[in-house]
Amino acid sequence: MNEDAQIVSQILSGKTSEYRRLVDRYQKPIFRFVHNLIGDQHDAEDITQDVFVAAFDHLRSFDARRASLSTWLFTIARNRSVNHLKRKRGPKTDLSDRSVRSHTATDDVARQEFWQQLDEALALLPMEQKTAFVFAEIEQLPYAEIALIERTALGTVKSRIHRAKQALRAVLEPTMREQ
Amino acid sequence: MMSNDPMYDDWINQRRAIDSPDGLADCVMATVQETEVRRKQSLLLRLAQRIEESRLARWTACMAAFLVGSSPFLYLAYVAQLLVF
Numbered sequence: 001m002n003e004d005a006q007i008v009s010q011i012l013s014g015k016t017s018e019y020r021r022l023v024d025r026y027q028k029p030i031f032r033f034v035h036n037l038i039g040d041q042h043d044a045e046d047i048t049q050d051v052f053v054a055a056f057d058h059l060r061s062f063d064a065r066r067a068s069l070s071t072w073l074f075t076i077a078r079n080r081s082v083n084h085l086k087r088k089r090g091p092k093t094d095l096s097d098r099s100v101r102s103h104t105a106t107d108d109v110a111r112q113e114f115w116q117q118l119d120e121a122l123a124l125l126p127m128e129q130k131t132a133f134v135f136a137e138i139e140q141l142p143y144a145e146i147a148l149i150e151r152t153a154l155g156t157v158k159s160r161i162h163r164a165k166q167a168l169r170a171v172l173e174p175t176m177r178e179q
Numbered sequence: 180m181m182s183n184d185p186m187y188d189d190w191i192n193q194r195r196a197i198d199s200p201d202g203l204a205d206c207v208m209a210t211v212q213e214t215e216v217r218r219k220q221s222l223l224l225r226l227a228q229r230i231e232e233s234r235l236a237r238w239t240a241c242m243a244a245f246l247v248g249s250s251p252f253l254y255l256a257y258v259a260q261l262l263v264f
Contacts, residue, residue, distance in 0.1 A: 016215055023204045031199035045200060052207040053214060115190045138194050172184055 004069040008062060023052055026070060029139060030077050036134045037081045039123055047084055051077045067148060074141075075149045078131055085127065114171075121171045125164050132157055133164035 004025075010018045030051055035044035054076055055062075062072055122130060128150070135146045136157075143161075147154045230236045 016211065017208075019211055020204065020208055023207050027199045027203055027207070031203065032195070032197045035197050036194050041200075045203060048199070048203060049207050049210060053210050056211045057214065111186060111189070114186050115193065118187070118190050137191060168187075172187060 002064065002068075005064040008059060008064070008069065011056075011059060019056055022069065026073050027052070029070070030073055033074065033134060033139055034077055034081050036122075036138050037078075037131060038085055039119065043084065047077070047080050051080055054080070071145055071148055074135070074139075078149055082127055082131065117171045118168060121168050125167055129160045129164040129167070132160040133168075136161045 004022065007018050007021055011022075027048065031044060031048045034047045034051070035041065038044055038047070051073065055073055062069065067075075122133070125133065132146055132150065135141045135149065136143065141149075143154055143157050147157045150157060230240050
């Protein structure tokens with residue numbers, strides 16, 4: 001039995017305070033994932049809190065043989081974030097219609113502007129591409145784990161990440177041409 | 180390719196460097212404790228409702244109370260057997 005599973009069994013036997021150890025261990029990756037997905041600090045805080053409370057409420061349903069605790073927490077975080085984004089979704093802009101602002105990547109202003117373009121491009125990706133990209137590129141999770149979280153085939157995960165990168169590359173290309 | 184672009188790498192690194200705010204774990208634990216208290220209260224409430232609604236539950240509660248209440252007397256009776264006057 002790994003350490004997480006041991007802590008879970010202690011919590012289930014009544015030692016609620018032991019949950020703090022799990023929160024301390026996973027709050028950073030979960031918050032970072034949620035923040036990168038929804039792009040708002042306060043909403044990310046609320047959702048992260050929600051994720052840990054929901055995980056505590058459903059701790060009995062966690063099965064260490066099926067997935068690691070981090071995979072289970074990421075699954076809850078993904079579902080809560082996606083639901084939040086669906087509720088808040090405004091008018092959708094087509095990525096292909098976006099006019100990419102040209103700039104020279106020589107100073108901080110240009111860098112900030114470039115980052116902003118990437119942020120916007122990431123925000124406009126289809127949901128399944130966005131979650132797969134954040135898991136793979138920012139959280140650096142293995143593709144097999146992403147497939148488990150997304151409940152889809154490994155090949156589908158790879159193709160989603162590939163398409164997400166292609167879309168973001170469209171933002172990068174004008175800059176690369178200028179360099 | 181994207182992975183060779185330093186500005187893209189900087190962007191990725193900046194996103195990887197996002198840290199959770201101070202006090203988040205405290206907020207989570209406070210909410211968890213509240214949830215736990217509420218859950219226990221609702222269990223007691225459900226038990227009380229069950230006793231009120233069902234005759235069998237009332238009989239069971241009375242029997243349990245009788246057994247708990249009489250246990251000191253049963254213990255005394257047992258000890259009294261061991262004493263020689």
